Amino acid sequence: MTQIVPVILCGGSGTRLWPLSRKSYPKQFVPLVGDVTLFQASAQRMRQSADLAFGSPMVLTNSDFRFIVTEQLSAIGIDPGPILIEPEGRNTAPAILAAALHLHATDPEAIMLVAPSDHVVPDAQAFHAAVARGIEAVRTRGDLVTFGITPDRPETGYGYLQLETRPDGSGAAQPLRRFVEKPDMQTAEQMLADGSYLWNSGIFLFAVRDILAAFEAHASALCAPVRAAVERAKPDLGFLRLDPESWAGAEDISIDYAVMERAGNLSVVPFSGGWSDLGSWSAVHELGNPDADGVATSGSVTAIDCRNSLLRSEAEQLELVGLGVENLIAVAMKDAVLVASMDRAQDVKQAVTALKAKHAVQAESLPVDHRPWGWFESLAIGDRFQVKRIHVHPGAALSLQSHHHRSEHWIVVAGTAKVTVDDEVRLISENESVYIPLGSVHRMENPGKVPMVLIEVQTGSYLGEDDIVRYEDVYARS
Incomplete structure (x- = not known):
């Protein structure tokens, strides 16, 4: 049984699902559909099955x-393989090339299954069957295989793949004629x-x-900088940091443009097992089990005489009420609320652009700030003071630090804190x-062995997160 190495691309910002998905904590890390996050579901989907042998995910x-x-991988019992840190986003072509070069050093015969971290594929068994059919094309012909989703409606939010002929129903890999950009509605209906x-x-x-041969043939300019970035990569607490200087020399380009649209050995496996890239709130609405009136709700929501709408409350103790609305998206967070027409679901990123232009912190950051040791949330901010709730994972520790502009008062409300203040070390209980x-x-x-929670009250002339001088840090942050 051929072992397949899952390669999960996990760097997107998901602006079309603002305000739930933001640059600081994008949609792949959020449980948008079901109890696990999209990233966790992607990793679970590429685990050992009766017919396929998957290695640890890269x-x-x-x-x-x-x-x-x-x-998040630890929470679902998956031990990762290599985790490569991109110094900056350069799109999918350099990322996939880096993964292939890293794998080639240890297993030149490996087969890679490359997938985004934020897609929904409800039927894992059907997906595995499609992968098995793709492996035949990889083994026997050396094909580069992509997976095409059988459309069930005219869709303007996706790119398309045109096959040489209609799918024959066997599910086997078929030759690709061409890639098609996102169409207008009339063209989508014709397709x-x-x-x-x-x-x-x-x-x-x-x-x-x-895939390495394809890069050499069709995108050779990428090979030197990406190879140098991999060869000069440095280990960092179990991660592998690609060399920033070399990486900066790689073109920002997708795998489709760099290789796939130029390669002659490309084939497509048709897939009808259900799929969504959750690229808009309308896609979330479709997967949100709408009721007989087409209303999908999540959280503390009351819907009265509503039609074809998505209503989500993502904040504790915030009740969202919809009254007589139709074709509406309403997503309420603690610090921001989106109200949009369902017809404008693809345009939500325009809101992010507008918020950036006015320097609104809500454009990219959530009230909850995730850190290696846990997370903190700002509860109240005023003139010369701030109140935070801080959650520290079992066994975790914040850096040894000091501040130039603020003092702090900590009150433990759950668990026990080990606190160092200058030369004194003491335990602080609830x-x-x-x-x-x-x-x-x-x-x-x-x-x-249980989470520790405390309330922090800061007072001072400046309360920004950049007022931190670190002396020691177990997470090697500068």
Whole structure:
């Protein structure tokens, strides 16, 4: 049984699902559909089955998400393979090339299954069957295989793949005629009626040696900088950081443009087992089990006489009420609310652009800030003070640090904190507190086996997160 190496691309920002998905914590790390996150579901989908042998997943992500990746994989019992840190986003072609070069050094005969981290494929068994059919084309012909989704409606939000002929029903890999960009509605309707067009899923299967040969033939300018970035990569706490200087020399380009649209050995496996890239709130609505009136709800929501709408409350103790609305998207967060026509679901990223232009923090950041040791949330901010709730994972520790402009007061509300203040180290239990004077060198740790939660009150002339001088850090942050 041939072993397949899953390669999960995990660096997107998901702006079309604002305000739930933001640059600081994008949609792949959120449980949008079901109890696990999209990233976790992607990793689970590429695990051992009766017919396929999957290796440990390789993940490509950025520095901000590296600890989120390991935390979420650990939560579902998956030990990752290599985690490659991209110094900056350069699109899918350099990322896939880096993964192939890294694999080639240890297993030149490996087969790679490359998938985004934020897609929904409900039927894992059907997906495995499609992968098995793709492997035949990889083994026997050396094909670069992509997966085309059988369309069930005219869709303007996806690119398309045109086959040489209509799918023959066997599910076997078929030759590709051409790639088609996202069409207008009239063209999408014509393509649906034609029957030889499939949605482009962005999922690929190929042997390492074949994709490297394709890069050399069709995108040779990428090879030198990406190879140098891999060869000069440096280990960092179990991660592998690609060399920033070399990586910056790689063109920002997708795998479709760089290789797939130029290669002659490309084939497509048709897939009808259900798929969504969750690229808009309308896609979330479709998968949200709408009721008989087409209303999908999540969280604390009351819908009265509503039709064809998505209503989501993502904040505790915030009740969202829809009254007589139709074709509406309403998503309520603690710090931002989106209200949009369902017809404008593809345009939500325009809201992010507008918020960036006015320098609104809500454009890219959530109220909850995730860190390697846990997370914190701002509860109240005023003139010269801020109140936070801080959650520290069992066994985790914040950096040894000091501040130039603020003092802090910590009150433990759950668990036990090990606190260092200058030369004193002490344990602080529930309902106890400690004061951190301005300029004191301090650290907070959770020595227990349950999460530790405390309330932090900051006072001072400047309360920004950049007022931190780190002396020691177990997560190697500068």
